[in-house]
Amino acid sequence: DTEVTQTPKHLVMGMTNKKSLKCEQHMGHRAMYWYKQKAKKPPELMFVYSYEKLSINESVPSRFSPECPNSSLLNLHLHALQPEDSALYLCASSQDGIAKNIQYFGAGTRLSVL
Amino acid sequence: EDQVTQSPEALRLQEGESSSLNCSYTVSGLRGLFWYRQDPGKGPEFLFTLYSAGEEKEKERLKATLTKKESFLHITAPKPEDSATYLCAVQGWVGATNKLIFGTGTLLAVQP
Numbered sequence: 001d002t003e004v005t006q007t008p009k010h011l012v013m014g015m016t017n018k019k020s021l022k023c024e025q026h027m028g029h030r031a032m033y034w035y036k037q038k039a040k041k042p043p044e045l046m047f048v049y050s051y052e053k054l055s056i057n058e059s060v061p062s063r064f065s066p067e068c069p070n071s072s073l074l075n076l077h078l079h080a081l082q083p084e085d086s087a088l089y090l091c092a093s094s095q096d097g098i099a100k101n102i103q104y105f106g107a108g109t110r111l112s113v114l
Numbered sequence: 115e116d117q118v119t120q121s122p123e124a125l126r127l128q129e130g131e132s133s134s135l136n137c138s139y140t141v142s143g144l145r146g147l148f149w150y151r152q153d154p155g156k157g158p159e160f161l162f163t164l165y166s167a168g169e170e171k172e173k174e175r176l177k178a179t180l181t182k183k184e185s186f187l188h189i190t191a192p193k194p195e196d197s198a199t200y201l202c203a204v205q206g207w208v209g210a211t212n213k214l215i216f217g218t219g220t221l222l223a224v225q226p
Contacts, residue, residue: 002160004157006157031212033212041218042201042203042216042217042218042219043158043201043214043216045213045214048211048212048213050212055211056211056213088155090157090158092157094212096212101145101146101205101212102146102148102160102163103148103160103212103214104160105150105157105158105159105160106157107156107157108155108156108157110155
């Protein structure tokens with residue numbers, strides 16, 4: 001089973017709202033990722049967690065706040081977003097080994113900021 | 115700087131018309147090259163990973179090959195359900211991170 005589950009599937013929020021995206025995997029993977037994808041563009045890496053510690057932050061604005069409560073869960077807290085933040089947000093997970101590091105993606109959360 | 119270029123940007127085929135998608139890459143030590151399929155509004159679905167030049171992988175109508183500079187995704191006798199965007203990504207050894215560098219994808223449309 002290579003399933004990564006993301007909730008919600010769709011989210012509409014105003015610029016003053018606070019919301020959270022959730023991601024869950026039960027494959028025993030110790031690396032988890034957040035990506036942002038705009039229409040007709042490839043996924044852009046935002047954050048990487050390795051063994052529940054933030055290892056990469058790709059200079060993401062502070063209105064995006066990641067959290068990894070345990071090895072199976074990854075959250076992305078959203079606050080004071082801008083309309084240009086509207087996109088498909090993807091979560092992925094992988095083993096954190098050196099070899100054969102395949103990232104498996106969830107179906108994504110479609111975010112619209114009004 | 116690690117870079118991935120995919121061609122063509124878009125490809126329209128008739129059902130049964132075989133073709134190939136190209137992924138050219140430059141990377142400071144290839145750790146892995148990955149092919150994903152992405153349907154509209156969905157997350158990328160893993161297809162193949164290749165690790166060294168000369169390696170080939172097959173799955174149903176798809177076959178991925180790898181050289182030191184590029185990878186090809188060969189599609190044999192495609193069906194309409196093969197229509198999707200195909201993404202290529204590389205992972206390098208420099209920095210020893212798990213970061214994937216994606217190409218911009220090839221949008222494949224297979225007409226019945």
